[in-house]
Amino acid sequence: MVRTVRDALTDALNDLSEQKAFIHKLCESNFKGISPIRYRCIEGRGTYDIVDRIIKHYTEEDAAGVVIQVLEDINERQVSKILATDLEHIRNIGNGASDEVDKPVCKKAKYLEDTSCSAWEAIPYGQALRIHRICSDEEDRNRHLQTLKDALIRTGYGARLIDQQFQRATAKNRTDLLRRQTRDTVDRVPFVVQYFPGAEKLQHLLRSLQHVIDEDEHLAKAIPTPPLLAFKQPHNLKQTIVHSKLPSLQENSDHDTTQPCHSNLCKTCRIIDTDAIISRVNTIHQVHGTYSCNSANAVYLIRCRKGCPEAWYIGEIMQTLRQRMNEHRSTITRQDCSLPVGEHFSGHGHSASDLRVSVLQGGLHDTRQPRVAEQKLIAKFRTHEDGLNRDLGFMSHYL
Structure with a gap:
């Protein structure tokens, strides 16, 4: 083109x-x-x-x-x-000028010198070097190099430039290419930041302010050279909705349930519900995994020991289940009717001993996953309509 x-x-x-x-x-x-x-x-x-x-x-x-x-x-x-x-x-x-070399003007690169054309030359050289390293038979190597040359010409490379880079690559000793290369260790202190547009300018900033570090005796010893700038990937939508770990497809076992921790000081052990299958009307939920009073990053269910059909409450926790139940127990003791659990279990004929709690889903490792799981389980059991939940959770304002 x-x-x-x-x-x-x-x-x-x-x-x-x-x-x-x-x-x-x-x-x-x-x-x-x-x-x-x-x-x-x-x-x-x-x-x-x-x-x-x-x-x-x-x-x-x-x-x-x-x-x-x-x-x-x-x-x-x-x-x-x-x-x-x-x-x-x-x-x-x-104007019809000769373009035999076909060495296009290199655009301004972010990781190369601004006026350098090394990026354009590096592609045929690198690919040819790879073929030279892989192919032990010279005839087979030349055949693959010819295929690569035809492909590069179709993308706009000049034949002379390709031949120069191919000759440069094949001049390397194949034995040296097959030998494992050892990299020099870098003693520079890494400076890791989350990537954002324009983050590349931080490199110039670090170098320009290096004199501030050099002027301090202790910092100069700790950071003798400009820090090594490195970027980490920011959280994105893909990481939220796609997970590399697939859910277990194994059948529910006797161990997939919530068990007491058997600590002498734990008051939550007395109210642990060990049911592995939770059912309500036409909805059934199987618990996958073994949990205890010390489980965190999970979604839990509170029910009434007296079988009150409307006394279903689903919540999410980042702290341990024991800590969360201590908070619920405190609202019941104080008869705090501003919260749904405290309102029900401090009412007539009820007390904190009527609580039954179990973990519905665990292994949720960031702040978003427990909230999303909580919302799904509230909708599944409809506890926001016929239960103690007052809304669908963290997305209620958008629904």
């Missing part, structure tokens, strides 16, 4: 760390006496739409000059330089 001026302008705008400054300057600039583009025409638009608007407002040839001028005005000289070189390359191809 032939590279166009539109492609070069789009890539240049994508390379900007901040497009707002470019847009504001563009809407203030007069070029060859032509009135500037109105801000409302490109506000909130994508890069492709902005480039399309620039080309329509000016000509395609003038659009390149406008963008370069604006980039210079906002001190994006590196992007301006790359764009100018890219446009010159496009013009040379359009």
Whole structure:
């Protein structure tokens, strides 16, 4: 595919760390006496739409000059330089100039030197090196290299560049390539942050402030070199709804239930409900896993020992079941009727000894999972309609 001026302008705008400054300057600039583009025409638009608007407002040839001028005005000289070189390359191809080497202008990279084309060259070299290492037969290796060369040519690589990188790769001693490589240990202190857009700029910030650490005697010994910047993945929707661990498909056993912890000081052991199958009307729930008074990160069920049909309460816990039941027992003792459990079990003919508690689901390891499980089980047993739960849990405000 032939590279166009539109492609070069789009890539240049994508390379900007901040497009707002470019847009504001563009809407203030007069070029060859032509009135500037109105801000409302490109506000909130994508890069492709902005480039399309620039080309329509000016000509395609003038659009390149406008963008370069604006980039210079906002001190994006590196992007301006790359764009100018890219446009010159496009013009040379359009004028029929030889493109035998086919060494395209390298775009501004985030992890390479800005003016380096090593990324473009590294792909054929790396793939050829891999084939050279894997194939022990020279004829078989050459056949795979030819297949790779045909594929690279179809993507826009020049034959001369491919041959140069293939020759460089095959010149390596295959014995050395098969030998296990040992990496040098890095003594730099890791500085781990959650990734966010623009986090790459922290590297420059760490280096520029290294002198503050060097001036302190103790810090200079602990961190003699700039810290090693590393990013961890932020929590996303996939991690919330997709789990690598599948639920157990084994049949319920006698051990899948809630058992007392048998501690001498534990008051929750007396009210533990050991039923492995919980049923209500036409709803049946099997308990999977073994739980006790010390279980945490779970969803629990409270029922009345006297069999009150409406006395069903489902809740979620991050602390242990014992701690949560102590809180419920306290509300009953204080006759706190503002809470549903305290209201029922402090009423006439009831006491804290009428509590029965069991774990419905456990092994929930973050703050979201117990809340989601709680909501599902409340809806399953309908305890928000015919029970002590007053709503569906943490999503009640959105339903």
